[in-house]
Amino acid sequence: MASEFLEHCLKGKPEPERLKAAAKKNCVTMRRLVRKAAAFLILSSALGRGGETVAEQAPAERILGEACRILANAKTSQYSHRTKVDEENGSYALDCSGLAVLILKRVAPEQLANVPRNGKSRPRAVEFHTAIAAAPSDEKGAKGWRRIEKLVDARPGDFIVWRKEEIKTGDSTGHVVLVNQAPVEDEGGRLRVVVIDSTGSGHADDTRGDGENGVGRGTMWFDMDAAGRPVAYRWKSRNGSSHKAPIVIGRVTTYGTADEHR
Numbered sequence: 001m002a003s004e005f006l007e008h009c010l011k012g013k014p015e016p017e018r019l020k021a022a023a024k025k026n027c028v029t030m031r032r033l034v035r036k037a038a039a040f041l042i043l044s045s046a047l048g049r050g051g052e053t054v055a056e057q058a059p060a061e062r063i064l065g066e067a068c069r070i071l072a073n074a075k076t077s078q079y080s081h082r083t084k085v086d087e088e089n090g091s092y093a094l095d096c097s098g099l100a101v102l103i104l105k106r107v108a109p110e111q112l113a114n115v116p117r118n119g120k121s122r123p124r125a126v127e128f129h130t131a132i133a134a135a136p137s138d139e140k141g142a143k144g145w146r147r148i149e150k151l152v153d154a155r156p157g158d159f160i161v162w163r164k165e166e167i168k169t170g171d172s173t174g175h176v177v178l179v180n181q182a183p184v185e186d187e188g189g190r191l192r193v194v195v196i197d198s199t200g201s202g203h204a205d206d207t208r209g210d211g212e213n214g215v216g217r218g219t220m221w222f223d224m225d226a227a228g229r230p231v232a233y234r235w236k237s238r239n240g241s242s243h244k245a246p247i248v249i250g251r252v253t254t255y256g257t258a259d260e261h262r
Contacts, residue, residue, distance in 0.1 A: 009068040009071060009072075009180065009217065058157075058254070059107070059108055059111070059157070059251075059252040059253060059254055060155060060156060060157025060158065060251065060252065061157060062107040062108065062157075063103055063104070063107055063108065063157045063178065063252060064156050064157040064178070064180065065107075066103045066106055066107045067099075067103055067178050067180070067196045068196075070092065070099070070102070070103070070215060071196065071207070071215060071216070071217060073087065073090050074090050074091075074092050074214070074215050075089065075090030075091065076089075076090065076091050076092070076214075077091075077092040077093070077198070077212075077213070077214025077215040077216070078092070078093040078213060078214045079093075079094075079095055079198055079199055079200045079213040079214050080093040080094060080095060080098075081095050081098075081172070083095075083098040083101070083102070083122075085102065092198070092214060092215050093214070094198050094214075094215075095172070095198055095199075096125060096172075096175050096176040096177065096197050096198050096199060097122070097123060097124045097125045097127075097128060097173075097176050098122070098198065099176070099178075099196075099197065099198040099215060100123075100128060100159065100176045100178070101122045101123060103178070104252070108144065108252050110144055111143070111144030111145060111252045111253075114131065114143040114144055114145065115127055115128055115131040115145075116130060116131060124172075124173045124174075125161055125162070125163055125172065125173045125174030125175055125176050126163045126164075126167060126173035126174055127173075128159065128161045128176055128250070129161045129162065129163040129174060129246065129248055131145060131250070132145060132147055132159070132161055132248040132249070132250035133147065133246075133248050135147040135250065137149055140253065141251070141253040144252060144253055144254075145250055145251070145252065145253065146250070146251045146252075146253050147248060147249065147250060147251075148249035148250070148251055149227070149228070149229060149249075150224075150227070150228035150229060151183050151191050151193075151222055151224060151228065151229070151230045151249060152183055152185075152191060152228055153249075154179050154182065154183055154193070154249050155179065155182055155251070156179050156180055156181060156182060157178070157179065157251075157252070158178075158179045158249055158250065158251045159176060159177070159178055159179070159249070159250045159251075159252075160176075160177050160178075160179060160193070160195070160222075160230070160247065160248075160249050161174065161175070161176045161177075161247070161248050161249075161250065162174050162175055162233065162245040162246060162247040162248075163245065163246055164245070165245075165246070174245070175197070175199070176197065177193075177195035177196065177197040177220070178195060178196040178197065179193060179194075179195060180194045180195055180196045180217060181193065181194035183222075186221060186238055187238055188238070189223075189224065190221045190222060190223055190224075190234070190238060191221065191222050191224065191230075192219060192220075192221050192238065193219070193220050193221070193222060194217065194218070194219050195217070195218065195219070195220055196215075196216070196217050197215075197216070198213075198214055198215045198216075199213060199214075199216070200213045201213060201235075201236075202216055202218050202236065203216075203218025203219050203220050203235060203236045204218055204219040204220070204236045204237060205218055205219045206218030206219075206236075218236070219236075220233060220234065220235060220236070221233070221234040221237070221238045221240075222234070222247070223242055229247075230247040230249070231244060231245075231247065232244045232245065232247075233245065233247065
């Protein structure tokens with residue numbers, strides 16, 4: 001069961017109903033199940049289809065593999081604007097941009113280096129938004145980033161980022177999520193997306209239990225404009241409150257080559 005759970009994460013597929021039921025029935029047991037399979041996930045993320053090494057995988061595959069590895073390795077997690085990670089003990093205290101930085105630092109450091117910091121120790125959501133908004137939308141992108149215009153075109157391993165219109169000192173500047181499952185059309189013309197992030201409260205069908213925060217996987221909904229660009233998000237329900245925000249979608253690309261989701 002553990003191997004199946006992790007395989008679904010890597011492939012961006014929803015968990016089987018029996019795994020969801022197990023998680024709801026006993027979240028503690030499920031977390032232990034995931035932790036015991038951490039070694040399996042590390043091997044799975046190191047070897048892609050056909051025995052690819054990590055270096056041979058497309059950037060999106062490396063990013064998703066690292067995100068799933070972190071999910072599997074996490075014994076404890078806390079949403080915190082100050083990043084503190086203890087891999088050996090499976091402890092992850094970080095916020096959404098902290099998780100993105102942790103992932104990119106390990107599998108796409110050159111692309112991370114092209115995200116501005118604006119005097120900060122690391123990029124925040126607003127800086128990720130700035131970098132992606134400025135990236136071209138053609139296949140090659142620039143500086144390791146490509147902007148995806150339509151949410152329906154997002155793929156596992158892409159980032160969805162929104163920023164706040166007004167940024168206050170000491171407050172969050174927006175949010176960063178990683179696409180785990182390709183967007184699916186839902187009621188009212190909305191798109192449903194399974195994401196991986198670090199947050200203070202979970203989404204729908206979330207791996208984080210009630211009252212838990214930090215790193216997890218859950219489902220969100222997005223509203224689009226007439227051109228298919230995301231203009232608002234719904235945190236944990238298709239019929240929940242719609243929050244309008246400047247939203248961008250970014251794909252990490254390989255320098256000098258056309259980007260492909262194989």
